[in-house]
Amino acid sequence: AQTVTQSQPEMSVQEAETVTLSCTYDTSESDYYLFWYKQPPSRQMILVIRQEAYKQQNATENRFSVNFQKAAKSFSLKISDSQLGDAAMYFCAYRPDSNYQLIWGAGTKLIIKP
Amino acid sequence: DAGVIQSPRHEVTEMGQEVTLRCKPISGHDYLFWYRQTMMRGLELLIYFNNNVPIDDSGMPEDRFSAKMPNASFSTLKIQPSEPRDSAVYFCASRRGLYNEQFFGPGTRLTVL
Numbered sequence: 487a488q489t490v491t492q493s494q495p496e497m498s499v500q501e502a503e504t505v506t507l508s509c510t511y512d513t514s515e516s517d518y519y520l521f522w523y524k525q526p527p528s529r530q531m532i533l534v535i536r537q538e539a540y541k542q543q544n545a546t547e548n549r550f551s552v553n554f555q556k557a558a559k560s561f562s563l564k565i566s567d568s569q570l571g572d573a574a575m576y577f578c579a580y581r582p583d584s585n586y587q588l589i590w591g592a593g594t595k596l597i598i599k600p
Numbered sequence: 601d602a603g604v605i606q607s608p609r610h611e612v613t614e615m616g617q618e619v620t621l622r623c624k625p626i627s628g629h630d631y632l633f634w635y636r637q638t639m640m641r642g643l644e645l646l647i648y649f650n651n652n653v654p655i656d657d658s659g660m661p662e663d664r665f666s667a668k669m670p671n672a673s674f675s676t677l678k679i680q681p682s683e684p685r686d687s688a689v690y691f692c693a694s695r696r697g698l699y700n701e702q703f704f705g706p707g708t709r710l711t712v713l
Contacts, residue, residue: 519699521701523704528706529689529706529707529709530704530706530707531691531693531704531707532704533701533702533703536701577643586631586648586655586698587645587648587656588645588702590642590643592642593642
């Protein structure tokens with residue numbers, strides 16, 4: 487079965503510091519996509535970053551970057567220079583190329599300490 | 601573009617009543633998804649459409665739930681009759697093509713008393 491695991495229910499970080507959220511997944515597919523979504527208290531689900539499995543280069547979006555380890559089936563999110571507005575639930579999601587559905591992790595609540 | 605639009609944002613109803621949730625996808629998007637989010641079960645896909653046709657409704661919990669997409673710019677999720685365990689946040693999302701990301705609406709928080 488394809489599963490996504492986020493082992494950290496909650497993380498906290500001091501403002502301006504760096505934090506890494508972990509995500510692992512289980513699949514036998516070779517082609518797939520990985521996503522990190524952010525859900526702030528407003529409930530809106532916002533795409534933070536995406537990674538195609540066939541790309542070796544790690545995706546980066548401003549202060550957000552990923553560490554994609556395909557062999558280890560790991561897809562962590564690094565947030566640099568944390569800001570108060572980064573406080574949210576972060577969800578890791580996986581989508582195989584053979585199926586159009588997203589498989590979601592349980593989420594990590596990120597707390598930013600001022 | 602205005603993004604995915606959902607209405608209402610909040611709905612409080614009594615057990616046994618019919619509830620209709622509405623969604624307008626982003627123009628040009630040919631996939632539409634309905635999700636339910638609860639603390640216990642996380643984010644669950646209920647059903648998705650491609651070009652207005654339901655493709656997979658295996659996530660719909662019971663016959664009390666039904667979804668329609670009469671045209672490319674409108675979809676509804678109906679619960680009849682509603683029960684307290686249906687209380688959740690319901691999201692609609694849309695996507696253009698097979699390989700792009702999904703864009704989510706703001707969600708509808710449903711409370712069934």
